[in-house]
Amino acid sequence: MHQHELHLLTFAQSKEDLTYKDELEKVFHKVHLVELPKWQSAINCLAAVWSRVPLQVLYFRSAKMQKKLTEVLEGEQFDAIHVQHLRMSPYLAKNKDLPRILDMPDAFSLYWKRRVDAAESVLKKTFNSIEQKRLLQYEQIMKEYDMSLVCSEEDLQYLKRQHSLENIKLLPNGVDLETFSAKDHDYSHNKTILFTGNMDYAPNVDAVQYFAEDIFPLILEKHPEAKFIIAGQRPVNKVIDLAGDNIEVTGFVRDLSAMYNKASVVVAPMRFGAGTQNKVLEAMAMGVPVVCTNIGFKGLGIESGEGAIMQTEAKAFAESVIKLLDSEYGRKITGSKGAEVIKNKFSWDIIAQQLEGYFEEVSRI
Numbered sequence: 001m002h003q004h005e006l007h008l009l010t011f012a013q014s015k016e017d018l019t020y021k022d023e024l025e026k027v028f029h030k031v032h033l034v035e036l037p038k039w040q041s042a043i044n045c046l047a048a049v050w051s052r053v054p055l056q057v058l059y060f061r062s063a064k065m066q067k068k069l070t071e072v073l074e075g076e077q078f079d080a081i082h083v084q085h086l087r088m089s090p091y092l093a094k095n096k097d098l099p100r101i102l103d104m105p106d107a108f109s110l111y112w113k114r115r116v117d118a119a120e121s122v123l124k125k126t127f128n129s130i131e132q133k134r135l136l137q138y139e140q141i142m143k144e145y146d147m148s149l150v151c152s153e154e155d156l157q158y159l160k161r162q163h164s165l166e167n168i169k170l171l172p173n174g175v176d177l178e179t180f181s182a183k184d185h186d187y188s189h190n191k192t193i194l195f196t197g198n199m200d201y202a203p204n205v206d207a208v209q210y211f212a213e214d215i216f217p218l219i220l221e222k223h224p225e226a227k228f229i230i231a232g233q234r235p236v237n238k239v240i241d242l243a244g245d246n247i248e249v250t251g252f253v254r255d256l257s258a259m260y261n262k263a264s265v266v267v268a269p270m271r272f273g274a275g276t277q278n279k280v281l282e283a284m285a286m287g288v289p290v291v292c293t294n295i296g297f298k299g300l301g302i303e304s305g306e307g308a309i310m311q312t313e314a315k316a317f318a319e320s321v322i323k324l325l326d327s328e329y330g331r332k333i334t335g336s337k338g339a340e341v342i343k344n345k346f347s348w349d350i351i352a353q354q355l356e357g358y359f360e361e362v363s364r365i
Contacts, residue, residue: 007031008027008032035064056087059087060088069091073098085105086108086135086138093141102142103149106155113132149171152170171351171358174346180286181339185286189262190324191227193228193263193321195229195230195231195279196259199233199239200236203272208230215314228247228248235249265288266291271293284307284338284341285338285346290308292308
């Protein structure tokens, strides 16, 4: 593996963001933070009334960022530039003299299409539909880049179909195997069902509500002592309100790997979203069996049962969890298969080599 000099240019949206600079400088040769207060982003979004640009992109529009970018590009000579997310894509779309990769990392219009389908109120459905159409149109900006990357095969095929793209490649999400690895997981316990994620993120909020209301009651009929733990920072009121006799909402967890180790089964009942789910990858890496929906599963490139069992209906989802809770052997076999998949396909070392190859490829274009 070659050694590279990395420079970071990114937004700071709060005073807290500015405090991370020292830590970032341990990784990056130079760190440039551009302040973009949330009130400024809110004003940017008012332009959506007469603009066809998606709110996601308007939110990060900044003259300060454009000025800083120009200054950094004039002051340094870069071999290649990694642009993270569709939201940042306008800033380097026209710099054709530089090798540039746009890392999506998922198909944003597909994510919003699923939000349209999942929305229950007419108002939400209408808003989501407008944003989805704008995003679908805006994704054409990928054609301005030397290469685009997504983390799931499902998203890759979707974007290729929608936009007739040739310059798009796969770069999976990875797992830090030093933090998340199967360390003699205890398969003897069968009472703890775990969901992890940022609990102010709409797909996660919807997923735990769906599980608590439609799936968990079916599991409790067979396993009345089962406990559902929702672990993740910034739980919104809708999540906090789910807490009860059999449901625990933890808030921020310092050591997620310890939480996975306590879990008998990890669930990811996502009804909308895109890409792959880190919660699924991390649990598999720890050797914990997972039951999930199709959201994110297709991007793993595995068969159902190879660490994760896919179910799309509430009853079938509950039955798969019950089956795992019923059998220590079943938990061990499923979990062991998942740990093997992650070791072979999703370790950061393997993915870093892949990304390095992509940079070499665009540098030669």
